[in-house]
Amino acid sequence: MFGWASGLVAVAASTAIAFAVFSPQGAAVAGTPSPLDFEGSATVGQIVDDAQVALAESGGPTAPARVVTAASWGFDVEVDTKTTEVVPQLSRLIWELDGSGRMTIIAGVPYDPADAVASNSAEVTSSGEVVTDLVMEPGQFTTAWNTVPGDTRDDMVAMLRAFGMPADPTGLDVEAAFTTALDQWTLTDAQHRELLLLMEDAGGGDALGDTTDRLGRPVSGIRFTAPDGAFSDVVLVSLDTGRIVGVERTVLEADDVYPAGAVISYRMWDVSEETLR
Template sequence: MGHDPDAVNDAQMDALIRGLDPLRELKTDEPLTLREQATLQRIMAQPQQRASSPASVSARRNLPLVLSMAVTAVVAMIAIVLVWPPATPRAVALTPPPLQFSSSSQPIGEVVSMAQRMLTNGHHSAPAAERKVSSLGWYLQMDHLPSGGTSSVIAPQIIDLTWQADGSGHEVITAGVPYLADGSTPPDPDLAPAVGSQLSETTYPAGGFGSPIDHIPGNTEADVRELLSAYWSPVAADPSASDIITAVSNAFGSWTLTDEQHAHILTMLASAPGATVAGAAVDRAGRDVTVIAADSTTNPDFRQLLLISNETGRIVGTEDVRLTPLGDLLPAGAVTSYTLWETR
């Protein structure tokens, strides 16, 4: 049998997974929580997964690396599943096109002030934070492409979660509208789950849903800082803009916050080092947003984006963008994940 120059052994696969991970910290020696176990089951149930693939075996063995949203308690998971074909075609689009920004000379303080005025006058939220989340997200996943294929399928997932103070809860994940990385609609319906089809349903028993804070957080700036620091500890001291965006991504996986709480987060972001205004854009749900960017302070290969609605002033999404190429696999500027909130 001849040698395949594109073959990837377990050690190389582990390195690739580490290189693709836009997240911040690893936890490899602790048992999985019930929610992590449920996340693993969801990953392994993906219809594109080939269980017999050597790469899928490697990915399962390295689950704590793949599920690497390590905060005080892991509450918002990004799953990066790699199913490596014997030979990956070159020059194939694997990730969504990056957001297109209009040029902007606005300072971040001006962007934050405009958003806060909308938050003060808009009344777009309940009076208190809620233990529920609805999100639309996509997280990098590579699968074998059809012969002659030049673009990978992007298959977003819709997560609807509710939970209670005792740690019980319910989560349903359904399929969003798929599209090709070049922006066109997949011609083959078998390439992605049918829109609206249920991918998984998880009922958490009391204590099964892990959250570092189970009480309803208050609306003061101190309350918001306490909440964010529970989900990403560097926020407790002098956080960078990257730290704040990481904490937001984690906390928003469990909570829907009030307008006032959003305003406090933006105040923190405006004074944090590393934040820049990337410009205005249309997000992946078709909404006008202004984007704040920050290079990751824990992984220099990545930039984090925070999306602010130009209609409500609320934080409505985050994205992770790779700044450096990953061999021939990903170019610099590749989007590796996105999560959108309040899309319906």
């Protein structure tokens, strides 16, 4: 999985998900979700330009907020029977300047990964079961950026640098930094505009076309491949709002755990309150 969360949030997330369990010989006994199926053609520039239009009309958050609603997943594996289920989770993080906050994690409805091929848009639904409700005291939530960020390009660069973006980033570097930022902040549409432009300007992305994400939302995809070819990340941009609403990681080189082409993690933001219930 990505290193999205920090401090106690990472601890809470790790206790809430049952990840893949492997046999003593190291052979994987779990399947993974099926890849999203993209259609159509576009360029990265066209996706970003279309997102700018949608952002101007979407009426998103008017100010950054220390509140994040997200969806992700893990495995529940029975080693003896060699059966596995994909177990999505839905989460709400609320935190304050003093490092206090609350993380609530709700179990998703599990499913057999073999059934995901025909039902990508319906993979993440809430079971209503709260599996973690962690109240954090002042100072227990840690972050590299705790002050409200501004809306300019320089503001976003400063924030992303705090989250690990180098001075001369690739598109993958930009994506990695804003993935961490979006796990801690709900940003404005103006800030999403700057993130998209920074990602486009850094280069290295491949436009994939359009699809429906795992919450049933229409999105465009931009893929960034690691320099060593080990994995790729797909950034999902909402066709309705223009906002960055998800990132998925795929293994490109087979190993003892995953076959080439396996989706090993996804993270989606802007999850609706209705979905969380």
